[in-house]
Amino acid sequence: MKTKRNKSISFVTICVFHFFLFSFVLLLLYMLTNYSINKRLENAFPSIDSLLEYQDDLMHDAYYQIPIHKYQDCDFIIYDEKGNDLYSTSKNIRNQLSSNDLMLIHGYDADTFYSLSIGFDQIEQKKRYYISFYQYGEDASLSLLDDCVLDENYQIIDGNLFSDRSYLTKQELNLIQGRFDSERDIEKYEYVSVNDEKRILVFISPHINENSYERVLNEANQLWLFAVPLIFLMIIVQSYFFSRRVKNSMKQLDESIVSYQSGNIVDADEKKMPLEFKRTLDKFSDLRDHLEEAKKQKDQLYKEKQQLIVDISHDLKTPLTVIQGYAKAFIDGKIDKKDTDKYMNAIMNKAQLATDLLNTLFEYVQMEHPGYQANLEEGDLGEFIKAFLAKKYSEIEDKEFVLNVEIEDKKIMTLFDKKLMTRLLDNLLSNALRYNPRGTAIDVSLTELEKEMILIVADDGVGIPQEIVHKVFEPFVTGSVARTSGSGSGLGLSIVKKIVELHHGHIELLSGNKTSYATEIRITLSK
Template sequence: MSFFKKKSFIRTSVVHFTVFSVLILAVFLGFMLIYAYMLDIAFTDMDDVLKYKDDIISEHFSNIPIESFKKCSFIVFNDDNDVIYSSNESIKEDIRAVDLELIERYNSGYNYSITQYESGKYKNGFYVQKVKKIKDGTLQSTGYAILDNNLRVVEGNLFNKSSLSPYEFNLISGKFIDSEKNEFTVSKYEYVNKKGKRRVFVFINPTFKEEDYSNLEDKLLRFIPIPILLIIIIIFIQTMLFDRKIKKSIQPLNKAMLSYSKGEPQKIDKDEMPREFFYVVDTFEDLMNELEISEQEKEKANAERQRVIVDLSHDLKTPLTVIQGYAKALADHVVPEEKQEQYLQTLAVKANASASLMDTLFAYTRMEHPEYHLNLSEVDLHEWFRDYIYSKNEEISLKGFRVEKDIPDDIELAKIDLNLFPRALDNLLNNSLKYNVVGTKIYYSVNEKNDKITIIYADDGVGISEEVGERIFDAFVTTNEARTSGKGTGLGMSIAKRIIELHGGTIELDSLEGYKTVFKIQLKRIFTE
């Protein structure tokens, strides 16, 4: 699977989680095995000694490590009830051949069931029966006996004697009490040896008591801090290794970030990164590319701002120089009387030109401010446009230009600033009037499609060169390269573009058959029910 490739964060996580889980499981199982082993060696029964069944049948009794079974012993009888082997001498005196019938047979269907009477005629006496477990799991009685509180047989055919001794009663109860009052469990295993001889193997082991179990549990609980400590160590080591692995995985990204901060960008080798971080790397590289582009644009904007300052200084210098020179000449009375009127008119023209330039620049800079807002009104753009063209008819006619328009009669709503939006159109018209000859045709059209309203302004005049067209909306760009010609500040198109953008629209140069200069304006369309 692709998730488990060499460089994969998921693979790393899965491996560490698996190793961690296996180690924790190993600690848990190890503790449980130790716990089970200690229980096993602390409480021995016939099952433990029958692990050496082959030695028992072959009568290699010395091979049975009875010393490893704490406080346990065994004795073996033959067909004649003679002892053929005993693990110690004392057991020969404790277990008698005549009492073998009273000892419960291990792993057989027969055993003694003893119930004590709590009241009645045989109060504190016992009801003893020998039961056999049949195939369906139920118990079947094969004989019974009632014993009084002195263990005398008062009824039943289970025993062929009139009473039982405490020793014999303990045997049928599966118990054996030694001389020190220690209680043991006793059971017998009957088998046939390799020579076909019948044998009885009697095993004695300490009785399993709840008190002994509790004591052993208390001992084991003392070791609980060990696995807990091991788990804490495993968690710490795994955390350190995982943290180191992750840091190493993302180190190439960190290096790249540092390199960018130092201005020495480095390419990130994706082969050294986990595949899950590819998206982060791509995003980071895209961000760095965008920052680089943004930096370039910033540098370009700074250069443009510097150019604006230079151009503004240039445009102001000429009229101010004229004003300064003419004013000084008038003040020094060196201008002949017949030329003073001409000088004063020139001063007025130059002063008006300077004021117009400053007004235009103020409007341009004011609209560039991020907190500048329009005063929008909802209008029927078709009707408004027809009114606007009508208001310009006289000005266009005086210049010897013609107008052609294509504006539908239906209602089309748009939101515009009634003071600012006309200025954008005025700037387009003024450019045509300034730079074209008599007889030029001006064309207006408005149409709608989807959620856009498209306004076309065009003329069939001299047109705009490709070089100027690429920078037509930059500040201080005119169609006449001689900026001192007085034919414009070069801010008109920049202001027009800014006005359209403030309205949420766009303006661009376009093409239209029969026309040299074509501007396409697109605004948002307002839909009403």
């Protein structure tokens, strides 16, 4: 019995949903924290690029709309092409800079720049300042345009770089180096406003060094102190809801299985039970049905075995009774001397029949043991079958049967147990000889393929009734059911099937419209 099939979510979908939800929230939290840290670093160490984000305001002379306050310790001042200051964020900056200083300030995208180096005059034993003026060519080559030398008091003592001046100030030297003062840098950017008027933007920002960067970075990373607890809180919340969902799903499954034990079926709440769990219930129900069916089959098999014991007991009782009667007649002296040989032969035949029945039963039971193994040895299977058929030929001819053999004249090497293979061939031929009339043709063929061999034993005799074809290889299906003579123990073909399985092969019976023969046994063996 199975649960009702309604639409419900899959357990895998539940797991995937919670996984992606957790991953998304975790990623979102990480991105927000990282974004906040980067923004803090960016605002702590702004460059002129930060101010150029407001290019539109600059071109429209809307300087008051630029939020310079969010950039710590930063200022800017705007000059026109005549050197007049149009706007400044700090009065002190305006007082400390003049239009004459603009030529010394490094341009943001300029192809010329100053370079300052400090040296020592070995002859005069005095400090010297060397200023060079370079220009980048179109091919990115660097060329020196001019230079000059300053003494320790910033007096120009050599060079034509500043030919109209005799000295530079300390502040001018700082501007050449890109420094506004000891703590801040300076840079300029030239552009044209929407009114085609030239503008010069001078931007002053904090100087970046290792200590200042490390200090700001440590302050920014403190945001993780707030993010980590949030991550742990999110993990706890997510784990709680996920475990609750799983427990509710398992609860439905558990209640349904427990109800099976009592023989009652409790309908699960399909809205709470994932699809896979309902399938598990279906499989559990199917398993119970199969167990019931297996129990019935086991009972039937037990009855068949009991019947076999009765049949074998009867078959053994008949020859043993004859033996006992003839033996008693000999003891009582009731047998004429002229009939002695006849009765002795009868005793011998009945004893042989009883022995054969016991040997067959013992052989089948032995092969059914889990520890039984075939003694596989490499040999020419084709030559082996030919030799066996040669030994059986006189018996086949005496019973007026026709034997047709199709085995190629080449070596067909494989691993097989010679004793078991002899038993297999003997059982198949004995069945054909026992249950078919005289004149029946028996065909034996062995075909070698790339990875396997096909052994066929077939005849054009009376065939097998269709009602038992499907169970002819089962044990205890006797000849009285399968054929017409009423002889046999019902274990011959079962032993054949077991021998094929011990050789890792496959056996099947073909009859009716599946073959051109009345009966065809097809055996497939791995090479």
